[in-house]
Amino acid sequence: MTAESVLRLADLAFDYGSRPLLRDLDLSVGRGEVVCILGPSGSGKSTLLRLIAGLERPSRGRIEIAGRCVADARSSEPAERRGVGMVFQDDALFPHLSVIDNVGFGLIGLPRRERRPRALEALDRLGLSDRADDWPHRLSGGEQQRVAVARALAPRPGLILMDEPFSRLDSQLRYRVRDDALSALRASGASVIFVTHDAEEAMASADSLVLMANGRILQFGTPEDCYRRPVSVEAGQLLGPLNVMPVDVMNESARTPFGTLDLPGVASGPARLVFRPEALRAAADGVAASVVGRQFGGACMRLEVEAGGFRARMAVQGRNGGDGDTIRVRLEAGEVEVLPG
C-alpha cells in the first residue's frame, strides 16, 4: 500500500477462546480519511476497534499504523504506546478529574505549562472552552461526549477510533454533536474510524464505508457505491430496504413484472436483480401494480406494491400517487444491480 496509508490491516483474525470473532480482514485507511464501520450488533465492529487500539491481541494477521507493524500473531504493542485516540460508547470520562484535566490526561509527556493551553485548544475546537473547569457529571450527555472527543484529540494522534460514540444521545442532539465532532476531527487532519449501527449516520458522515457481518468485511467503498452497487444482498440490506428479484437472464435481458430489462454484458442463466425502493418510480406509462401496504414516512410515502406475483417496496415523493388501490410504476434500469442467482 501507499506510504500515505495511516492504517493497514492484513489477513487479520481474532478468536475469543475457541470462537472465531473476526476473519480475513484486509483494510487500508488513508491520511485524513473518515471511515465508518457499519454492521449489526455482534458483527465484530467493536472488537475490530479494540484490536486496532491495542486493547486486544490479534490471533492472526498484522496491523500496521503509519507504516509500522504494531501487532501480529506473535507480538502486540500495548495500547499506551500506539498513539491512537479512542472515544468510547459510554462516557468514559474520569469523574474525579475536571473537564480540563480529563482533556489533559493524555498530555503527560508535555511540560506542565504547555498542557493547559493544548487541552484548552482541543476543548475550543469542540466549543467547550468555557466549561474547562467544570466537572464531568455537571455536563449534559452531549457535552460529555464532546469532552471525550476533545480528550482523544488533544495528544494529536494520527488516528482516532470511535465506538458508537453518539448512540446514547437522542436523535436531534446526536446529529449536532456528530457533525461538530467530525468537523473538529477533520480539521485536525487525523484519520477517523468510527463504528455505528445507524446506516444513515454512516452514509452521511463517512468518506468510505466498511460493511461488516459475522466477523467479516462484506464490502468496502464510498457510501454511494455501497448503497447503489451492493456486492451481496446482505451488504445491501445493511444500508436500507432492498428489493431482491430472482430472474432468468437470456440474451442480455430479463423479463420482470415491471417490464423487460436490458442487461448488457450479463451472462445467461439464473440471476438476482437487486434495487432500492426509489428505483421504482410512479409513471403514467408504467406497469399497473396493486398497492398492498402503505406507511406514511413524512417526506415520502412508503408503499408495498405487487405485480406479477412479486412484492416490492417503493418510495413515492410527496403525495404523488400515494392514495389509490393501484399505481403505475416503472423500474429504472440504471439503478438495478445484478447479482449471481
Next chain:
Amino acid sequence: MAVAIAPLVGVAVAAIRGPWADIATAPFAGYALTSALLAVGVAGLSTVFGLTSAWLVATCRFPGSRVFEWLLVLPLAAPTFALAYGYADLFDVAGDLRMGLRQAAGFDLPVSMRSLPGAIFVLSLAFYPYVFLAVRDALLNRSAVAAEAARSLGASPGTVLWRVTLPMARPALAAGLALALMETLADYGAVSFLSVQTLTTGVVRAWSVYGSPASAALFGLPLIGTAAVLLAFERWSRSRRAYGVQATGWRDTPRPILSGWRAALATLACTTLFVAAFALPLGWLGWNALQATPEWPRLLHASGRVFGLGVVAAGLATALAAALALSGGDRPLLTRLAGLGYATPGAVMAIGLLVPAGLIWRNASGPTVMFATGLLMLIYAYAARLMAAALEPVSAALTRVRPAMGDAARTLGRSPLDVAWSVRAPMAKGGLLTAALIVFIDVVKELPATLILRPFNFDTLAVLADAYARDERIGQAAWPALMIVAVAVPACLWLTRRISRSRPGGDRP
C-alpha cells in the same frame, strides 16, 4: 489471601496435635449448648428489635423518624462490654435500682443480668443495628415502581406490604441476622462479664487460665465451622438482595405520615429502643464514671497504644484490600476466603497465630523479641480478620470505575500500573477511607484477640476496661469504655451518612 487463612489452619493443627488440658473435654458440650442458645435467643430478639424499628423508620413518617434513622444505628459504636457493665450494675441485686424498688414497692425484680437471658438481652441490644441497617436499606432501596405496579395490578396497600415489600426485604433480614450472629458467637467481653460460658469464653479461658492452645483451638473449631456456614448464608442472601436496586427509573416511595396515637406509639417504640440500647446503659456508666477518679496515666497510655495499633492495622488491612481489589479482587473464591477470616471470632484467630508465634519464641527469646512478635501477631490478627471488612467498601468503590475508563486511559498513553494509580485508586478514595475507618473502629473495640496476643502489660482501652470490670470497679471501667464510645460515635455517624448517600436517590434532599 494466605494472610487470612493461615491462622485458621493453625487452629486446626493445634486442635489435632494436642495435648489438651483437663478442661478440654468435660464442659465442651455445655459451652457449645450455651453458644447455640445464645445465638438462637439473639436471633429472635434482634429480629424483633431490628425489623420493627427498620420498618417504622423506612416506611412511615412520625415525629423524630428522620432522627431515628441514624440514632438507632448508634449502639454499633458501643462495645458490647460497655452495655454489659451498664446493665449488670444497674440491675445488680445490691444496686441502687433494686434496693430502691424493694424499699418503695416492696418487691424485687425477678431478673438477673448475669445469666443467659441477660446476655441474650444485652447482645440483642448491641447487635440489632445490623438487622436494622440491612432491612432499612432494603426498604428504602425499593423503588416506588414495584409497589405501584402491584397497586395497578389490583393489590391493596396491605397486600403490597405482605406480598411485595416484606418479601423484598427478607434477604436483607437474613444478611443482617447473619452478621449479628457472627458477632454474637465471637463476643467475649459481654458474655464473660455476665458469667455466661460460651465456646468463645472457653477459647480465652483455655489459653489464659490453663495455658493450653490445643484446648483453645478445640473450642475454636466449631466456631470456625459455624462462621463458615453463617458466611455462606450471608453471601447467599445478599446475592438475592440485588433486586429493587436500580438507579434508572428510580422514584422515592412516598411514606405515609402517621398522626395521633399511631405516631405516638411509633415514636415511643423507637425512643424506648434507643434508650434501652444506648442512652440508659451508657448513661448509667457515665454516672458511675463521675463517681470514680480516673487513673489518667493508664488511660492515656492505653489510648495512645490503641490509637497507634488502630492506625497501623487500618493502613495495613486497607492496603491489603486495595491490592487485592486492584489486582482483580472480584475473583469470588479469594473474597470468600477473606470473608472467612472476618467471620472467624477474634479469639480463635489469635489462637491460630499462637502456633507461628510459638515457633519464633522457641528459637529466639528475650523481652524485645517477645514484645515485637506479640505486637506483630496482634496487628496480623487485626489485618487478617478485618481485611474482608475493608475489601467491601474498596471493591464497591472500584465498581464505579467502568472498564471503558481504564481503556480510555490506556489509549491516552498510560500503562496498566499508571491506570491503577492515576484513575482507579483516586476514584476509590472514598471507599479506601471508609475501609480504614471501619478497621480502626473495630480495632479500638476489639478485646479477645488483644487479650490473647498482646505483649505482657500492653494495655489497650478495651483490655483496661476488662481488667477494671473483673475487679468490679465499674466506675473505673466506665472511663475506657466510654472513651471507646466517644471515638466510635462520630465515625459511626459518618459511615451511616456515607451509606445512605450512596443509595439511589440518596443524595436528594
